[in-house]
Amino acid sequence: MPELLQQDTIEKRLASGWEYRDGAVHKTWQLKGFLSAMSLANAVAHLANEANHHPDLSVHDYNRLTVRITTHSAGGVTENDLALAERIEGLHREG
16 A cells, blocks of 8 residues: 655645645646536546546536545555646646
8 A cells, every 4th residue: 555645745745736635635727618627627537547546526617627636545645646646737737
């Protein structure tokens, strides 16, 4: 089982806009519209599936996507979560 990271380690390593709360890392993007939010959600889903790591995704307020990442089996945030957050951040910069 992956090792849980300490809060200070998590917060030092989070990319811009990501935050740590309630045992998970979160980020919300406001996009141009519903289809843009869905496109990013689908891109995140494909990326996460490739990594065999499955975050919670929420499309809300018609143009917002919130991603919540945690390692359920470990009960909190691990290296795998931060690595996925970094990959998602890179995906959003490219798009």
